Amino acid sequence: MENLLLLHGALGAASTLAPLKKALAGExxxxxxxxxxxGGLELPEQGYSIALFAQNVLEYMQEHQLEHVHIFGYSMGGYVALYLAQQHPDRVKSIFTLATKFAWSEETAAKEVKLLNPEKIKEKVPKFATILAERHTPQNWEQVMYKTADMMQQLGKQPSLTPEVLSYIQQPVQVAVGDRDNMVTLEETIQAYRNLPNASLLILPATHHPLETIPVSRLQHEINLFTTSIATSLPA
Known part of the structure; x- marks a missing residue:
């Protein structure tokens, strides 16, 4: 069977992908x-960055003796996957991104960072605060949020995936987004699709940004369609 690596989004953890992992395990x-x-791992002193997370993936692949993989990346995970593909093209066979934000500027970063306020979240959506606390224990989820906000500000100043960088990525890429995503626009997704040399575009109807709102069976189906469609053109 092919190796498939699932990458979580910002504020997420491997646990958020457990239902999808279970659904795909037979294939x-x-x-x-x-x-x-x-997910409870120690907070890095140097802060969060796309380069750091890509290095995490490389180290994981080395640890598990994975020569190359297909990658499904949700939100930030898709961004990390594409960065990794550009830096280490021999390690990535294909990428399926879902709800990945491509258009980073200081203005868009500021908009996203405004939503990452732990005090407001505890006040207005305490259930989400509880979920984050459980997801990242024993680490402080508020620190996870602050570090995520810092990373987004850095992306706003210096995006890792410019149109030029995307144009170098030769692997097959499925770029997917929900038509009701309030964090990622259709326009930026379509532009990224056009910048990638070997990409396909998928717009999911009546679909919002949060991963847990998307039926696992739908994602399983789309991932299978994508990997099947490219299987004959990829090396074994």
Whole structure:
């Protein structure tokens, strides 16, 4: 079976992908990992960055003796996957991104960072605060959020995936987004699709940004369609 690595999004953890991993287990060798400072892992002193998370993936692949993998990346996980593919093209066979934000500027970063306020979250959506606390224990989820906000501000100043960088990525890429995603626009997704040399575009109807709102069976189906469609053109 093919190796499939699932990458979680910002504020997420490997546990958020457990239902999808279970659904796909009969069709792939499925792997998940927690990025540094997520899922209870120690918070890195140097802060979060796309480069750090890509290094986490490389180290995980080395540890599990994975020569190359297909990658499904949700939100930030898709961004990390594409960065990894550009830096280490021989390690990535294909990428399926879902709800990945491509258009980073200081203005868009500021908009996202405004939503990452632990005090407001505890006040207005305490259930989400509880989920984050459980997801990242024994680490402080508020610190996870602050470090995520810092990373987003850095992306706003210096995006890792410019149109030029995307144009170098030769692997097959499925770029997917929900038509009701309030964090990722259709326009930025379509632009990324056009910048990638070997990409396909998938717009999911009546679909919002949160991963848990998307039926696992739908994701399983789309991932299988994508990997099947490219199987004949990829090396064994």
């Amino acid at each position: 792939y060798n499925v792997y998940t990992l927690d990025f540094s400072g997520h």
